[in-house]
Amino acid sequence: MRMKRTDRKKPKRLWLKVPLIIILLLALGGGSYAFFVYNNAKQTVNDKMHEPVESIDDEVVKGKTKAQEPLNILLLGIDARSSESGRSDALMILSLNPKNDSMQLISIPRDTRTQIVGKGFEDKINHAYAFGGTGMSIASVENFLDIELDYYVRMNMDGLEELVNELGTITVNNEIAWNDGKYDFDLGPVEMDGDKTMHFVRMRKQDPNGDFGRTTRQRQVVEGIVKRGASIGSITKIDSMIDILGNNMATSMDFDDMKKLLSGYKDTRKNFISYQMTGKGTTIDGIYYLVVPEEEIEKVNGMIGEMNL
Incomplete structure (x- = not known):
């Protein structure tokens, strides 16, 4: 049986949250320079990213973070250089x-065929963002998996390249x-x-x-950034990393939300x-789709449900 949604006001609906939390952790522990970084981070998050x-x-979500309850966060990577921008x-x-x-x-494959909430027809799940932005993406993912999302993080993929360069390098375990x-x-x-890194995550044709x-490699890059960010040695890099995220990232979290995530x-x-x-x-009407069977949807719903116990 699928996890049931809790009652909440209608409508019911980090990529890189984790690297930002790591940045805040380093900033909070870095002395007088960190005080400047902290204030810059607060202003950037609340004025540019929120x-x-x-x-x-x-x-409802603030109540959950205050009580340190489990959370579900939608991570959206947007490729601004694509013709399907x-x-x-x-x-x-x-x-x-x-x-x-x-x-x-x-990971939800971008070609997954599902109902686009607010449009009344089925299409590729990644088209929800084109039709109605972040809100329609959230509603469509929630409807697809019958879950409730607490936050979203949207990241421009070009910003990912800048972030990795600022970190220096990341390391992944390549499987092919x-x-x-x-x-x-x-x-x-x-x-x-x-x-x-961008060549690594964008390759698809040579992958059997x-x-x-491709989505496996995307998850590997997220893990690589988290590990590298956690071990970064110079606090002087933090301010520039905050600026990169401020120019390329949007989220429903404000600065206080991030502090609660940091502590809890x-x-x-x-x-x-x-x-x-x-x-x-x-292929339907000449267009390729990925059709996810109900058994797989039930499985993922259960996985998320177990994480929320």
Whole structure:
């Protein structure tokens, strides 16, 4: 049986939240320079990044973070350089459970065919953003999985490149070897700067798993950024990283929300679970879709439900 939604005011509906929390953690522990960084972070978050949406009831969510209850966060990666610039290139659900210090990251393939809430027809789930922005994406994901989302984080993929460059490099464990004409990606640990990271996450045609392999690499990059951000050695980098995020990221969290996540949820990364939704590719009216069976939807609903216990 699917997890049931709790009652809340209608309408019911980090990429990179975690790196920002790490930045705040470092800023709060860095002495007098950190005081400047802290104030800059607060202003950047509240003035440039905070974008509330009607589909999320802020008061209900603030009550959950105050009580340190489990949270579900929609991560949207937007590829601004694409000819389909209004569509989300990556969709992930990040679930945080501070009761057992666990974090779960589930990828939804962008070609997944589902009902687009507010439009009344089925289409690729990543088209929801083009039709109605973040609010329609949230509503469509909630309807698809029959879950409730507490926050969203939207990241411009170009900002991801800048962020990795500011960190220096990240390292991932590459599962297939390939060369894209510019970079060699060998099996095993691969160290990457920002440009190489973008080549890593965007490759699809040479991957035997197609978009499934691509979303796996997206999750690997998120993990790589978290690990690198947690071990960053110089506090002088933090201010520039905040500026990068401020120019490329939007979220329903305000600065106080992030502080609560910092204090109550920072240990969830100790136990990291990663999962990729699966389905069967099919062509309808000449357009490729991924049709996810009901059994898979029920499974993912249950996984998220268990994280919310």
